[in-house]
Amino acid sequence: MSNWNTVLELDSERRVTGGDPQALCDAVSRGGDLRIMTQFIYNEHIDPKSSDDSAVNEVSDFRVTYVIDGRWVAGIMNLRMPIANESDFGPRPSMSYFMYNQDGQQAIARLHLDGETPADHSVIAAEAFDSMPKNHIQAHLDADTNAPIVNFIWDFEVYRFIVCDNWEEVYAHTADGQTVRGSLQALREAFLEGREIKVGLRGICRDLAEPGTPAPDHEMFVHTGPGYDWVSQGLFSAGAQPTVRVRPTIPMVYASGGWDFGWLMPRTDGHVSRWLGNPYTLQFTKSEDRCDIRWFVR
Structure with missing residues (x-):
């Protein structure tokens, strides 16, 4: 079925x-x-x-x-x-x-x-x-x-x-790593079973908002590829599949200077490593962010 x-x-x-x-x-x-x-x-x-x-x-x-x-x-x-x-x-x-x-x-x-x-x-x-x-x-x-x-x-x-609506949210935390729902242990167990992992990153595009205008509430969802259970540090991180960040609006449109592309690496303390490309120059820049994050498995 x-x-x-x-x-x-x-x-x-x-x-x-x-x-x-x-x-x-x-x-x-x-x-x-x-x-x-x-x-x-x-x-x-x-x-x-x-x-x-x-x-x-x-x-x-x-x-x-x-x-x-x-x-x-x-x-x-x-x-x-x-x-x-x-x-x-x-x-x-x-x-x-x-x-x-x-x-x-x-x-x-x-x-x-x-x-x-x-x-x-x-x-x-x-x-x-x-x-x-x-x-x-x-x-x-x-x-x-x-x-x-x-x-x-x-x-x-x-x-x-x-839609394929069969993901299970197993862990949600704030941008500073405080647990909201679920547990890191549940995420780890699912990871070690080989289950797929997907993340929801809240506010990940707020720096693309128009100057002087706060970005609306938004959440980006993207599949991850490689995951890492950092046992001694008490952390889990994953490399997201290639993503496209776009200025959050209703409706969503592309604007000059209002989008980029690249890779994200979220971590269970709210830290997100970013390796983003400038679409006009193809030059890449590393940066960091913090987000409320939800972790899904199936």
Whole structure:
């Protein structure tokens, strides 16, 4: 039996036709994984010059998720390279950091990895978007940089938000390591059984807020990879999968200078080591933070 269930569905005008936005928010807040199914017409989305008007179904994995102000969900594809069509990748090596909001509003940050000058950003060029009548650009920014971004709405035939809500929260603590729920021992035991681990990091993007404006309450959820039980120190830490940090807003959008990418290493005393990349220069900087953290296992 599948552990994946549709909790929210929107039509092409982004009206709710099934499920409930609150059910989506509740599931993601419990650590639930998010996939989104969309449907589009081939010659409306892939190749406007084609005579092929058949439907294409896409299901994508959003392994970085956000809950903003306890009531709004957005997800980011953190592992995707550009797909041109059924036969090939896109023209340049890059990351396709697509971001979807619970109301169907979308965005993409294109992080180029080839070190070339930003002379050709045809993957998300404004004229390419304009040639597709079901695409509605809200903002096209940083086009002449290594990391162009577009905020937009694509009128997919359907949006289906599917979650796997089978994570168990075993430990929650404050930014200074004070236990809120569960126990470090429960986390350790699950880790030694080989179970998967996921973290919820509260306030991890507050430094990306507009100057002079406090960031809204937010929590980022991301899977971890390697974990470490530091027995003599009484600590546990884990390396998170690659993540994308975005200025927390409702809805979530990309803004010039309002996002970055990289790796995080949370620890059970609230400490978070950060190794973050500047998307415009590809230069990396190490830094530290402290967060309220929740640890999930399955």
